[in-house]
Amino acid sequence: MEPRPEKRTRTEPEAEAEPKQLLPDDLVLEIVARCPTIAGVIRCAAASKPVRRGILHASFLRRLRGFLNRSGGEHGGQAPLSVRKLLLGLYHQSGDPRGQPAFVPVPDGASLPPSVAALPPASARDGAAGGSACEFGPYLPVASRRSLLVLRRRCRNRATDHLVGRHGLHPVELSVCNPSTGERRVLPPHDVLDMSHSLLDVDPIAPSSFKLLVAELSDGDPSTLYVQIFSSEEGDWGPPLACPITISRGDREDSCEFACAARRPRPVVLGDTVHWLCTTDSGDRILTWRWRGGAAQKASIVKLPRGYKFGRPEKCLAVLPSPAGDAAGSQAALLSLIVLDRGEIEVWAREKSGAGSARKWKLWHRVQEASIPRPTDFCNGWLSGAELSWFCKGSGTLFLQAGDETVSPLLLDLESMEVSKLEARKWELNPEPEFCPYEVDLLSYMLFVMKRF
Template sequence: MKRRASTAATLPDELVVEILARVTDVPAVFRCATACKRWRRLIADPFFLRDCWPKCAHHPPSYVLGFFDTRIKPPVTPAFVPLPRLAAGLGRNFIVSFPSGCAALLDHAVALASRGGLLLVRRKVDEEGNILRSTVHQLVVCDPISGTCNVLPRLVCQGSFGEHHAILTDADICSSGQRPLRGFPASFKVIVLAMHHGLFTLHTFSSGDPSWSSTKQCFEQPGGRRPLVFGPPNAVVCHGAPHWLVWNWAARFPTFFTLGVSAETSHVFLTKISTSYFSHLHDFPRLSVSAEGALSLLCLRKDGRLLETWTRQDNRESKDGGPDWLPSPVIEVNLPKQRRIHEAGPYVCLSERNGVLLIKDTDEHRVYLADIKAGAPIEEVTDSFYGLSSTKGIVPFEVDLLDFFISRLGSE
C-alpha cells in the first residue's frame, strides 16, 4: 500500500491532469478535488477547467445545481433544493450559501429569476404604493455562490396584471460574451415586464445606474381583443434577449407566440408560432434553448415516455410568415413504469432548464427529476417538492461551471 501511494505521488502533474480530465461527472470531480491538496490545486486551475470544456472557453458551460422553492415556509432565506446526486456528493450547504447578515434582508423573499449564478428575488415591502393601483417592489440581486447581495432601488409598477422578470449577466450584455471568472459579475441587467390590456411597460435596471428606466409600448392584440396569457414565468435567454411563451384562445386551439425583449433597445417583439405543431399534444409546450444556442420548444407526451422538441430556424420562413420551427429527434425520458401504459399519466412538465426537467404524474402526485443532457437515471423527488402543482414559486438555478469550481475550490 505504501509503495502504491508513493508511486502515485511521484506521477508528474501532466499525467495526473490527463487522468483527472477523463472524469466528467461534476460531483465526481469535486470528490477528486477533496482527495488531496495536490489534486485540489490542479483541478482548481482555470487552465485545467478550460481544457475540460475547450469549446466553451468564451461561453462557459451552464450547469443546473437545483431549484429555489419559495413555497417552503418559513422562508427566512430562499429555500434551495439541490439535485439529489449533488446533495449526496457535495452537501446542500456546500452548493449555495447565504451569509447570516443576509437573513434579515431576505426574510420572506420570493425568488423570481436566475441566470449565470445570479438570483433575482423580491423582498416583502410593507409600504403601499402612493399612486392609484400601484405596487412597490424591492428587488435584490443575489450571488448565492459568493454569498453577496445587491439591493436595487425601489420600483413602482402601476395597474398591471402581474410582472414577469428576467436577469442578464455579462455573458448576455457584452458583445464579446466573455465574463470574469472570479467574484461578482462586473455588470448585470434586470428586466421587469408588465402587461395591461395590450400595453407593455418595460422597466430595466443596469448595475451602476442610479435608478430604473421605464418605457411603454403598445401593439395590436393578436386574435382580436382576446388577452395574451403568459406561460411559465421563467424566461429563457437566447442571444442576449429574454423570451417568454405566450398565447391566446382566438380559435379552437391556442395560438402561441414568443415574446422577447431586446436588451440593447428595450424593444418588445411578438413572434407567432404555427399552431399545427401542437394540436395533438395534451400539455402546453415550453421554451428552451438548444445545445447550439437556438430557441427551441419542448413538450412531454401524455405517457411521460417521450419528449418532443422543435428548434427555431431564423433563416427559414413558415406559412404564417414567422420563423419556421423544425422538429428534432424525439428524446426518450423513460419514467418508472408503475402502471400499465394505457393507465399511465397524464404526465406534465413543470420546469425545464438546460436539459433538467421536473415532471409530475398528476394522477399519483409524484414528482420526478430527469437530466436528459447528462443521461442520469430518473429520480423521484416527491418529498422535496411535495404539493407542487405548477411552476409558480419554482426557479431553476444554473451556474457557469468555471465560476462555480473556482469559487468553491479556490486556488492553493
C-alpha cells in the same frame, strides 16, 4: 510576565519539504490560464496557497474564461467554449417569513450549502419611511441563471405612507444573490409590475455583474408589453418602456397575456431576445422582445409550429444547441418548444433551412414514454398527467411535476433522455408549488469548491 517562547526553527528536512516558487506570480498564472480543462486549473490551485489566491482573484477568472473562449478549451476546436453548467438542485419557498428558501439537491449532484447567503441588516430607511418598518412575507425564488438566483418577497405593511415612501408603486422587494460566492444585493424599488423576471448579461465571477428584466402585461392595456431593466454596474433601474406588441404583418396585437400553468411565467433568453409563452385572441403564441439595439421599443409575436398538438397540451420554451452547427463548426443555440401530451414528448426547434432564409419550426424528436430509461420503482404511465415546470438551459434538464402529489418532481435529461427524481414530494415543496432550479457554471463553482482547502 511569562517569558515569550522561543521561535521554533525549522529543521533542514522540513525546509526542503516546503515547495518554493521559482517563477514570478504573473508567469505562473499565465501558465495556469492555458490549462485545457477546468479540472487542470483546480489541480494547479491545490499546489500552494499563493497560487490559489491568484486563481481565485476575479481578474484572473475573467482572463481564464477569455482564454477558454478563444482557444476552444476542453473541446479543442475553433468554436468558442460554452462553459458547462451544473444543475445542483432547486430552491423553493419555505413558508417561513423569517427563513431563507429551502434547498433540495438533485440525485448524485454536487454539494452546496442548504441555504442562500444571509440577508444584509435592515437599512435605516426601513423604519424611517412613514415611521413603520416592513412586514415581509416569505421569500419566493422567481428566476435563476448562471449561478445567480432572484428572490422576491412582498411587504404586508398596508400603511399608505409606508408603501409610498419605502416601496414606490409596488410593495415588493427583489434581491439577487449568488449562493456559491455568498453575495447578495437588494434592489431599489421599480416602476413596472414584476409579473415576470429574466436575468440578462450575467457574469457570476465575484463581484457578480448582471442585468435583471421585469416585465408586465397589464389587463388595462393588453396590447403593450411594459419592461424595465436593473443594471448592477449602474446600481439603478433604467426607465420603464412601453412596447407595442405587433404581429408578422406589422399590425397591432389586440390582446396578449402570459400563458403559464403555474403562477409565474417561465421566459427563456436567447442572445439579446427574451421569449415568453403567451395567449392571444388568435390562440397560443410566443411573445418576443429584443432588449438590446434599436428594436427595444416594440415586441412581436411568433406563431407556434403548425403540426404541434392542438388543444391545451403541456408545453414550455427551451434553448437547445443545433445538432449541425454553422459553417464555422460552432453550435448555434435555437429557440425550442417542448410539448407533453398523453405520455408523449415532442421537441420542436426554430431553425433556418439555408443561408439567408427565415427561421421555421422543425420537429426534432417525438419520444414515447416506453423509450425513456427510468428507475425500477417507476410505474407505467408515469409521464401521463405530468406538468412541465422549468427548462434548465445550462444542463439541458427538464423539470416535470408528476400528476400524483405523492410522487417526487422528475428530472429529464434531454441529451441522454434519462429520467430521475428528487428526494422530495410535491406537497413538501410548497402548497403553491413555486420553485426555481439552480445551476452554476464551472468557474463560479470553482470559487465555492476551492474555498474549502
